[in-house]
Amino acid sequence: MFRYFTAGESHGKGGVAIVEGIPAGVPISEEYIEKHMRRRQQGYGRGPRQQLEVDRAEILSGVRHGLTMGSPISMWVENKDFVNWTEAMSVAPVDDEAKTRRVTRLRPGHADFPGVFKYSQHDVRPILERSSARETAARVAAGAVARRFLEEFGIEIHSHVLTIATIKAKVPDQIDWEAVEQSPVRCADPEAAKAMMAHVDWCRDNGNTAGGVFEVIATGVPVGLGSHTQWDLKLDGLIAQGMMSIQAVKGVEIGTGFANTELLGSQVHDIIEPWTGDARPFHHVTNRAGGIEGGMSNGEPVVARMALKPISTLSKPLPSVDLDTGDVVQAHYERSDICQVPPACVIGEAVMATVLAKCFLEKFGGDHLEETRRNLRGFLEGLNTFRPKQAMAAGSRLAPNPESERR
């Protein structure tokens, strides 16, 4: 079973990721993981923390001579900033309260309010340290392992920014992913990108923040990942849960989910036609469903769109209350991003990778990469039995056709 965990506090010693269930024999390197972690650190609107950290994951276990061993893969992500927080984040008790950097002014839009009550804390720091999106450095490391596995099967994952505030990208039919990587706001529309950056500048100058919408697209996903048979096996449900767990994501759409509500059924549903382009005997002419029907991948690209609220921490803080006194005060301010939509794309890719890897391994299994490959090949060969001519000849569309099996 594929699963992963992360641990670590924003200003603690570092983060940890443990990835379990990746078969043996998958080529992986620290450089590969680092490349994706660096992508997460980029983006117009990031705060000063990203200049301080140069994220990399040191692999502690599960990989030998460049190949996974089938055992848990554990990774360590150091926080360079910890040197400035040794006492505030000390494991051992600290006598001098002034050195603990205690926070008492609750920050609206953060985990602070429910967290202090739930965990009975008279200091917000134990809550804010873990709820911080710094956690996603370790999550992207875990996602990179899943992604490397998926690449072995031709599955690729991309992402781009659709909107920042009210500025909407005009998305070309064919997205130039290299150009998106070069765009400071990960936007496929250079004109919109300029306007987005100007808006981020305006927010910075005015003590404000911006949110937006980003899209994650996975291509090469075989038909049949996920299942319609139980609520917690549905691929769209798993993607939504994973994406919603990204800090500040407040909405998830599969395909053109929300726009579909304004159309007629006849305009929405993707027509099916015969197909010889891949192992499937049929495909869909369009992909408004975002590659998922009935909780299962249908072989079209899997597309998810996520809505991010604007960053909660404002340099012109909102009114709030002080935990100690109950007085109305300005919320606590700690250095912060202005806009997180571009880096959230990369985190969304990581989440997509982990969900697809989990469902892929549930469908095809295998303790070694070659075993997984054989299982996938067998499944895809089985699709031949649905090729219309042979199936008709066999008298049933479902009966296996010995003719096609021989090919």
Ligand SMILES: Cc1cc2nc3c(=O)[nH]c(=O)nc-3n(C[C@H](O)[C@H](O)[C@H](O)COP(=O)(O)O)c2cc1C
């Ligand atoms: C990449 C990324 C960076 C973020 N950076 C910040 C930040 O610098 N300041 C901030 O207040 N919130 C930031 N957030 C959002 C908060 O972590 C998030 O809003 C908060 O933990 C509350 O969780 P919730 O919004 O999911 O309810 C960031 C989110 C992401 C995805």
